[in-house]
Amino acid sequence: MFVARLLALIKKEFLSIWRDPKSRAIVIVPPILQFLIFANALTMEIKNVDLMVLDRSNSCESREFIAGFEGSRWFGKIHRANTLDEIATDVERQKIGAAIIIDSDFARHIKSGKSPNVQMILDGRSPLTATSMNGYASQIAAAFSKKLNQRQGIDGARICIEVRNWFNPNATYKWYLLTSLVVILSLVVTLILTALSVARERELGTFEQLIVSPYTSSEILLGKTIPPLALSLAILSAMTLMVIFIFGIPFTGSFPLLIFSAFVALLSFVGVGLFISSISKNQQQAILGVFAFMMPAILLSGFLSPIEDMPKVLQHLTYLNPIRFFMNISRGLFLKKMPFADVFANLIPLGAVAAITLTMAARSFKRNLE
Numbered sequence: 001m002f003v004a005r006l007l008a009l010i011k012k013e014f015l016s017i018w019r020d021p022k023s024r025a026i027v028i029v030p031p032i033l034q035f036l037i038f039a040n041a042l043t044m045e046i047k048n049v050d051l052m053v054l055d056r057s058n059s060c061e062s063r064e065f066i067a068g069f070e071g072s073r074w075f076g077k078i079h080r081a082n083t084l085d086e087i088a089t090d091v092e093r094q095k096i097g098a099a100i101i102i103d104s105d106f107a108r109h110i111k112s113g114k115s116p117n118v119q120m121i122l123d124g125r126s127p128l129t130a131t132s133m134n135g136y137a138s139q140i141a142a143a144f145s146k147k148l149n150q151r152q153g154i155d156g157a158r159i160c161i162e163v164r165n166w167f168n169p170n171a172t173y174k175w176y177l178l179t180s181l182v183v184i185l186s187l188v189v190t191l192i193l194t195a196l197s198v199a200r201e202r203e204l205g206t207f208e209q210l211i212v213s214p215y216t217s218s219e220i221l222l223g224k225t226i227p228p229l230a231l232s233l234a235i236l237s238a239m240t241l242m243v244i245f246i247f248g249i250p251f252t253g254s255f256p257l258l259i260f261s262a263f264v265a266l267l268s269f270v271g272v273g274l275f276i277s278s279i280s281k282n283q284q285q286a287i288l289g290v291f292a293f294m295m296p297a298i299l300l301s302g303f304l305s306p307i308e309d310m311p312k313v314l315q316h317l318t319y320l321n322p323i324r325f326f327m328n329i330s331r332g333l334f335l336k337k338m339p340f341a342d343v344f345a346n347l348i349p350l351g352a353v354a355a356i357t358l359t360m361a362a363r364s365f366k367r368n369l370e
Helices: 002-021 020-042 060-070 084-092 104-110 127-152 173-204 207-212 218-247 255-278 283-299 314-322 324-334 341-370
Strands: 049-055 075-080 098-102 115-123 160-166
Touching: 049 060, 049 084, 049 115, 060 075, 060 104, 084 098, 084 115, 084 341, 098 127, 115 127, 127 160, 127 173, 127 207, 173 255, 173 283, 173 324, 207 218, 218 255, 218 341, 255 283, 255 324, 255 341
Parallel strands: 049 075, 049 098, 115 160
Antiparallel strands: 098 115
């Protein structure tokens, strides 16, 4: 009797999930899509990082050494620089992840059996990438030294890589982690609060009261938008102050500029949250919708794996992800005093995503009210 009742209850639950099209879609589609994205985007192997070379020696030996980087699968495009200013500009704008500087006496030291030093500049804002690039460069230098010594028949010159990490001198992983978590957690709070707003009204049976109330759809939409936006901005400000004063991570940029950038980024997530809420019948569906969106969004932000290592299709998809651009702004303002021009370059796609998501949410919201 007990087993029969239990089986009947289990059957009822399976049927209730399967008969609801939204529950069925949420259970089946997101895990499969996330599996496909994770399998292609998630990697701990750093490769395809663009490298810039300043070759002051311009000798056969230096060109042979550079050829080791050009033939490596770890590095992407090899750019040539004429001055240190070119390297500084491209590292700051994150166009390259590393740079090699070969001194003018490189060939002379090798011919005399001395060990020349090669300076390597790394973007310390991503310690995982910087550490990996340092290891790869050391392997290339060791292979070049071995080949050189075999050719000369002596155990002579060994290339020494001198590493400098810009914006994070000690390659402290906590600097990267905390400046990214400020972004992710503030956006998660925004998404959850807005996704639950309309779904909660439906579940409590008060959504119908909103429909017959004297408020217009625009007023209701603003009423649902402003509270989570204000709370998320307050939480982001509090976390930023904690990162600065408790964890001792330097903030080199403009705090008002960070708050304004956060406002634009949070608007895009308000739109996503309201859209999820407008198509959810209850809070459970809203939470599942948040999970289905948030996991791929974090993965495609470059937080866990560099965007350069993802397939081209996913790289293009990241341009629709507000976390990517807000994370660039956060790290830039924290660690390298990002100028307004670079912040504005990241604000343009953020504003475009915010306009698209808010428009979609407004249309869906109005359809529900009508």
